[in-house]
Amino acid sequence: MGAGTRGTRGVAVLLACLLGSLAVGATSASASGDPPGDLATSSVRSPITGDAFTFVMTDRYRDGNPANNTGGLTGDYRVTGYLPESDAYFHGGDFAGLTGNCDPQDPSDHGLARLKRMGFTAVWITPPFVNRAVQGSSAGYHGYWFLDITRPDPHLGTEAEFAALMACARKLGMKVFLDVVVNHTADVITPQVGFTSYIPIEAKPYRTAAGKPFDPWAYARGTSFPALRPKVSFAYVPNVPAALATAKVPAVLNEAIRYHNRGDIDWGSCVGRCEMDGDFAGLDDLMTEDWTVVQALAQAYGSWIAKYQVDGFRIDTAKHVDPAFFSRWLPLIDSAAVAAGKPGLPTFAEIWLESPVALADQMLDRQLPSVLDFPTQQAMRGFVTGRRTGGALALHFDEDDRYTSATTNAYGLATFLGNHDMGRIGYFLTTDTRAEGSALLERALLAHDLLLLTRGVPIVMYGDEVGMTGSGDGRDRQARQDMFPTAVTAWQGQERIGGPPIGTGSSFTQTSEIEARIRTLNDLRSRYPALASGAQVTRYGQGGVFAASRLDATQRREFVVAFNASDEPASVSVPTATPETTWQSLTDDARFRSGPGGELALVLSARSTLVLRAQGQLPVPPAPQVSVSVDEDFASGTYLLTAQEPGSDLGTVTFVSRPTGSSQWTVLGADDARPYRYYLDPGRLGAGRRIQVAAILTDSLGQRAASKPVNVTLKPLF
Numbered sequence: 001m002g003a004g005t006r007g008t009r010g011v012a013v014l015l016a017c018l019l020g021s022l023a024v025g026a027t028s029a030s031a032s033g034d035p036p037g038d039l040a041t042s043s044v045r046s047p048i049t050g051d052a053f054t055f056v057m058t059d060r061y062r063d064g065n066p067a068n069n070t071g072g073l074t075g076d077y078r079v080t081g082y083l084p085e086s087d088a089y090f091h092g093g094d095f096a097g098l099t100g101n102c103d104p105q106d107p108s109d110h111g112l113a114r115l116k117r118m119g120f121t122a123v124w125i126t127p128p129f130v131n132r133a134v135q136g137s138s139a140g141y142h143g144y145w146f147l148d149i150t151r152p153d154p155h156l157g158t159e160a161e162f163a164a165l166m167a168c169a170r171k172l173g174m175k176v177f178l179d180v181v182v183n184h185t186a187d188v189i190t191p192q193v194g195f196t197s198y199i200p201i202e203a204k205p206y207r208t209a210a211g212k213p214f215d216p217w218a219y220a221r222g223t224s225f226p227a228l229r230p231k232v233s234f235a236y237v238p239n240v241p242a243a244l245a246t247a248k249v250p251a252v253l254n255e256a257i258r259y260h261n262r263g264d265i266d267w268g269s270c271v272g273r274c275e276m277d278g279d280f281a282g283l284d285d286l287m288t289e290d291w292t293v294v295q296a297l298a299q300a301y302g303s304w305i306a307k308y309q310v311d312g313f314r315i316d317t318a319k320h321v322d323p324a325f326f327s328r329w330l331p332l333i334d335s336a337a338v339a340a341g342k343p344g345l346p347t348f349a350e351i352w353l354e355s356p357v358a359l360a361d362q363m364l365d366r367q368l369p370s371v372l373d374f375p376t377q378q379a380m381r382g383f384v385t386g387r388r389t390g391g392a393l394a395l396h397f398d399e400d401d402r403y404t405s406a407t408t409n410a411y412g413l414a415t416f417l418g419n420h421d422m423g424r425i426g427y428f429l430t431t432d433t434r435a436e437g438s439a440l441l442e443r444a445l446l447a448h449d450l451l452l453l454t455r456g457v458p459i460v461m462y463g464d465e466v467g468m469t470g471s472g473d474g475r476d477r478q479a480r481q482d483m484f485p486t487a488v489t490a491w492q493g494q495e496r497i498g499g500p501p502i503g504t505g506s507s508f509t510q511t512s513e514i515e516a517r518i519r520t521l522n523d524l525r526s527r528y529p530a531l532a533s534g535a536q537v538t539r540y541g542q543g544g545v546f547a548a549s550r551l552d553a554t555q556r557r558e559f560v561v562a563f564n565a566s567d568e569p570a571s572v573s574v575p576t577a578t579p580e581t582t583w584q585s586l587t588d589d590a591r592f593r594s595g596p597g598g599e600l601a602l603v604l605s606a607r608s609t610l611v612l613r614a615q616g617q618l619p620v621p622p623a624p625q626v627s628v629s630v631d632e633d634f635a636s637g638t639y640l641l642t643a644q645e646p647g648s649d650l651g652t653v654t655f656v657s658r659p660t661g662s663s664q665w666t667v668l669g670a671d672d673a674r675p676y677r678y679y680l681d682p683g684r685l686g687a688g689r690r691i692q693v694a695a696i697l698t699d700s701l702g703q704r705a706a707s708k709p710v711n712v713t714l715k716p717l718f
């Protein structure tokens with residue numbers, strides 16, 4: 001590093017700079033060089049923060065049209081893919097079943113109207129595209145083996161039936177998110193000779209048609225790509241069976257040169273590039289570096305926005321795509337959305353990583369607006385099963401600031417308790433605990449309380465509301481039960497939380513306390529939006545208890561949500577920002593009163609939740625003051641900016657930076673949850689640059705103060 005570099009660990013807390021209230025609309029820096037207050041911004045809320053999602057596997061939800069169960073194919077299940085007795089094949093659920101009569105007043109309507117009655121505002125459905133019906137000893141009922149992404153799979157219904165589903169969703173005011181796959185297609189290509197184990201690039205580089213070695217990543221940011229030849233360019237010479245030579249749509253995806261052709265990911269040894277270039281369990285791994293592929297995938301998926309007005313995408317296997325892909329593909333999707341009159345189309349991507357440091361890094365590096373929050377799933381599972389303490393959950397949420405950028409933060413993450421790959425929360429509850437009967441049910445209720453009352457965009461998996469668990473290892477196909485009467489014997493006798501095994505009955509007519517609780521929680525989120533999208537500040541995490549404040553910033557009203565996962569009652573004292581007021585429970589008649597310092601003594605019964613609303617508003621804060629310090633965060637190789645601010649008010653801090661010598665400040669991100677922090681990645685800003693950083697505090701009354709700038713010379717931290 002250059003001579004101007006200095007360590008930042010020693011940059012101590014700087015003196016507070018009291019500026020008082022800055023006039024909104026100020027456009028230039030003050031004479032001292034401090035940032036102008038008009039740069040202050042609110043903490044980001046994505047277009048889906050506040051929504052409550054349910055995830056539906058269309059094939060397993062409801063059969064509205066038995067005529068399409070074989071997908072128009074003739075033959076036995078090995079051709080049609082239809083075998084309702086097996087958990088590996090199509091079962092008959094379809095768009096028509098999910099649409100139902102679209103009448104929320106009709107309690108016998110079990111389509112979208114049922115999900116609406118439960119309070120869900122959005123549905124994520126499995127990929128609806130034409131899949132390879134049968135592959136090996138399983139069928140494409142789940143949707144992740146596409147052949148044609150321009151049409152719906154005939155097993156699920158016609159274009160008209162899909163349009164009817166979308167029309168129903170619009171009528172009910174619900175959003176529909178399609179699951180899209182950009183990493184791979186169905187497994188059509190086989191190597192011409194030999195094995196399919198992964199061959200590293202170092203052993204056999206990619207070669208141009210002329211035989212010259214090259215790295216596709218060198219072309220992954222431009223629109224040109226070398227000409228390739230199947231026999232010359234790949235680790236394996238690809239072979240496309242004649243019967244499927246034109247099966248893929250868009251047609252360009254039939255060309256073998258549009259794939260990596262490097263063999264299967266070896267899950268036992270693969271770290272790094274092999275995860276992106278290898279075939280995911282044999283599925284043809286697309287050459288996503290190739291601009292032709294980027295465009296084809298954008299055009300095909302974008303057409304669903306124009307044609308059907310879909311509301312967003314869940315993006316499958318995003319970790320396995322080259323790192324530059326989304327910075328090229330998402331702008332094309334955005335353009336399609338703008339053209340369709342739906343600007344700002346939201347997406348959330350699957351990056352299966354359980355460390356918040358790693359997940360946040362991938363999300364920001366890949367320029368993804370949101371990801372599925374696997375670390376929170378793990379933290380919530382640990383807490384509600386009593387295997388991890390409230391302290392562990394508090395430490396988990398303490399990592400939330402890592403997701404903050406000028407356009408993203410943890411409030412936009414998609415949260416869930418389990419899924420169709422890892423298994424259901426019901427399975428985890430039955431395997432991780434010894435709870436039975438009402439104690440088990442109470443843990444399931446607690447899990448949904450936690451999911452729906454903490455930050456993020458919650459997704460409830462279909463069937464969890466009726467206490468479905470899982471057989472065998474509880475994962476993958478074992479977690480994809482039918483809502484309609486099932487022909488799978490293992491599912492008929494399977495344990496249900498809060499009720500008897502379903503037998504040959506229908507899950508739609510089963511009454512469930514979990515379903516009733518979800519309705520209550522969604523109702524609370526709708527009546528008190530702070531519970532869905534308000535700032536979340538951790539207040540307590542010890543033993544079996546976790547508590548947080550949620551803030552209604554407009555009304556200056558604080559809420560407290562407290563969860564006791566212990567099998568014993570708990571008495572805890574929780575700090576709040578609202579002293580000497582009554583706190584009313586929103587679910588029963590309980591009342592508590594905070595003391596002069598804001599401390600709130602709570603009594604929680606075993607395995608229960610309190611949702612409290614302060615009667616009084618936040619007190620008027622003193623004149624704002626703020627300072628900023630900079631430390632090196634070696635866990636992530638970033639600089640940690642921390643704003644210090646005395647008192648207990650619930651405000652927002654905007655972090656800003658500028659190149660040293662420039663007069664132009666840029667917003668890095670805003671944080672509305674104490675402690676106020678921003679993780680600055682030198683790689684993203686440009687290592688070796690000398691910059692100034694500063695913090696602007698906006699208190700709960702809207703008064704502003706800016707800190708003195710701090711000089712930092714950026715260097716790579718690892």
Ligand SMILES: [Ca+2]
Binds near residue numbers: 064067093155
């Ligand atoms: Ca059907």
Ligand SMILES: [Ca+2]
Binds near residue numbers: 276286320321322
């Ligand atoms: Ca890939």
Ligand SMILES: [Ca+2]
Binds near residue numbers: 401674675677
């Ligand atoms: Ca924070």
